[in-house]
Amino acid sequence: MIEQLGEATVNWARAQFALTAMYHWIFVPLTLGLSFLLAFFETIYVKTGNEEWKQLTRFWMRLFAVNFAIGVATGIILEFEFGTNWSNYSWMVGDIFGAPLAAEGIFAFFIEATFFAVMFFGWERVSKRMHLFSTWMVAIGSNLSALWILVANAWMQYPVGMKFNPDLARFEMRNFWDILFSPVAISKFTHVTSSAFLLASLFVISVSSWYLLKGRHERFARRSIAVAAVFGLLASGMVGLTGDEAAHTIARVQPVKLAAFEGLYKGEKNAGIVAVGLLNHAKDVDNDEEPFLFAMKVPGILSLLANRRPGSFVPGINDLVYGNEEYGIEGIDRKMAKGRNAVAALAAYKKAKAEGDAAAARSALAAFNRYSEYLGYGYLNKPAEAVPPVPLTFYSFHIMVALGTLLPLVCLAYLYFLYKGSLGRNRWILPIGVVSVFLGWVAQEAGWVVAEVGRQPWAIQGLLPVGVARSNIAASSVQATFFMFLVIFTLLVFAEVKIMTSQIKQGPEEN
Amino acid sequence: MISAIRSTVAAVYRFYRDGFASMTMGRTLWRIIIIKLVILFGVVKLFFMQDFLSQRFETDREKAGYVSGRLIAAAPAGLENQSSKREVNK
Incomplete structure (x- = not known):
């Protein structure tokens, strides 16, 4: 009976973590990828001095701001869950996760307090080059900030650079570099960020395709698509290479x-x-x-x-x-x-x-x-x-791979039509372009299902199963907070969609 | 030196003040961020997602003792095999 109660707690705690992580991951990859696209757009503006590129950059920066503002701090809930639902695990990994998470916090704070402010407030107040530098720093900093979280996740999949201290019941860090440069951490970081670049490219293609379908801001849309399609295609190559390396590593460690x-x-x-x-x-x-x-x-x-x-x-x-x-x-x-x-x-x-x-x-x-x-x-x-649950892992993996194979073709088709000057005659691609970003999100979420469901039953591979990692709390309390988070996140996604669509309908500034 | 620091601080202050003052959509976004942080830290963290171990134990030694106890008790009952007994008794 007690075992069954514990199992219910574990299952609700897992469901809650999956729910919050999946909602959180709606926002994160768009931030990671769009930040680099902003840097590319602005670099073209600074190089050419063409004000249209500035207008274009500012428009995408507005959408970036919406996504960032709605998504910021949604990851905090995951940390709350560690302390409440996964207290044994949380205690045991405290020494390992302390350093990467502190590094993430410091990076995020300094970037957000300085370069974000210059990027959003500094258009007419700092020099062009200083502004461009800030935009690049936001892109690099956001992605480095993600590095630490992904290193922590990679350690759970492949725990290295540590030793268990039985006096403190804790895994203690022995070698920071082993943790940072573990093959799982490297393949995870590169695979996740490159897939985020692809998603952001599809986002730009999607919104721009909608403008083309509506016959609005056509030059703006074509320019946006040109940059996004190149970036998306390059990112796709990286997604393939890093995915291959990830599978090779998984074959060895999981x-x-x-x-x-x-x-x-x-x-x-x-x-x-x-x-x-x-x-x-x-x-x-x-x-x-x-x-x-x-x-x-x-x-x-x-x-x-x-x-x-x-x-x-x-x-x-x-x-x-x-x-x-x-x-x-x-x-x-x-x-x-x-x-x-x-x-x-x-x-x-x-x-x-x-x-x-x-x-x-x-x-x-x-x-x-x-x-x-x-x-x-x-x-x-x-x-x-x-x-692990084989059907969920199998289908998620194949959905991810199928979409990861098809979506680069969208970028390729757009580039081809732009190069040939025939995008106007091939309007059939535009609805596909609009939908592509949603398929990109499906691929993103499927990828995390593969990574996390596929490593069950382990909270830490081979060392701590989820049943032992959990807190000794009632399933009903986890159930209650599950539905609370469901409501909070649904409202946030609703706000994101509402503000984002109103900004897209408004379009880039005419001046 | 002091006046240079003062003027830098004043310039940074003006930069942020003017930036915030000129926001249009940004005001809505800031409202969302602030409401979200208040809900997360003022309600969710305070009433629903308290730290399990910190709520029950004061010192790290107590927390370590509790987790150790769970690690030992969580092993399936009756499954301890002879080889493990031999190993420990060596």
């Missing part, structure tokens, strides 16, 4: 997640990627059902992604859960036994310390250190619990 991406239960050589497929929902790690009702695969691609060799072996969920001696894969059951050793050693250490038995404490600590990297597995009830 192989169950990679197997869930593709619904791969039984490992295989020359493993393929599912181009189109429908999962069999009756399939579970414990049964012999077929994983797919139907699937069309492109052979070799998953092996290539995972190991950089098309014919290589990629372990499936069953190999990872039950072990595969042929490929030297340790099963979860053995990891669970080691994890229980770690928990038992921790208990023995605490007992010995309380009793003042130094020799027993030393012995228990040595045993704990031997097994501490498996600590989290000690809390699992059965090996299958180490598997």
Whole structure:
């Protein structure tokens, strides 16, 4: 009964975190990407001295301001949730997250207090070059500010540069650079920011396409599209390269997640990627059902992604859960036994310390250190619990990849028509352009679902499952705040849409 | 030196004052930001999202003790295997 109550708390706390993170992520990528587009627009203005580019920059800066103002501080709620719903986790990672989050706070404060102010208030008050410098600093600073949050997230997926201190029940930082430059942190930061650049480009294309459809501000719209389409196309290339690197890293540090991406239960050589497929929902790690009702695969691609060799072996969920001696894969059951050793050693250490038995404490600590990297597995009830929800991970991954493949084509088509001077004759592209930004948002959210659902059941990979990370509070209190946040965020999104659309309808200043 | 600092501070003050005074849409956005911060910190944080450990414990030692206790108690009952007992008793 108590276990069921705890499970309800975990599920509501997860739902609440997902809700707030997904709403928060509506605003963030637009800020990250649009800030660079503003810098490009203004650079053209300063280089050419053409006042139309200044007018163009100021218009997009107004929309940037709306998005920034509505989105600012929405991430604070996530930090509130750590303390309230995930207090064990919050305590345990305090030493690791302190530095990156403090760096983020300092960056954000100084950028917002100085360069944001010059960017918004300084048009007629500082020199052109000083204003341009401020706009660039806002772009660089906003993205660096995001770096710290993403480093913290990457650490949860791949905890490095730390050691668990059993006296304080805390992970303590041993090497800041290992955390900052971990392969997961690098691929996450570059993948997230480049996808944000693509989203912002699609936003500019979307609004500009609407003007073209309405026959308004046509020169302004074409100029905006030209810059955004180039930026979007370059960003798409980065999204592809960094996504490939992310998958390669995940294959090494979170192989169950990679197997869930593709619904791969039984490992295989020359493993393929599912181009189109429908999962069999009756399939579970414990049964012999077929994983797919139907699937069309492109052979070799998953092996290539995972190991950089098309014919290589990629372990499936069953190999990872039950072990595969042929490929030297340790099963979860053995990891669970080691994890229980770690928990038992921790208990023995605490007992010995309380009793003042130094020799027993030393012995228990040595045993704990031997097994501490498996600590989290000690809390699992059965090996299958180490598997994330496969359908949600699989479909989110494929939606993200499909949209990530199609959306660059929108940028490419716009560039082609602009280059040929035939955008006016190919108006069929304009409604697609208008819709493209919403598909970009879907891809963004799907990407986070892949990253976060795909790493379940871990709050910290291999070290702390979500069931242990949670606070000992009633599910009903989490439920109540879930609906409160739902209302708050819905009102904020409503405000964003209302103010944004009124600004777009108003259009760029005529003078 | 002091007069230079004074004039810089005055210039910065004027920059912000004039900037805020000339805002049109910005005023609406500032209102939204302020209302949001008041709700988040004055209502949500104060009444609904208090820090679980800080509410119950005063010192870091107490918090560490509580979390350690949870880490030990959360392991599935009856699943501690013989190898773990052997390991600890070595």
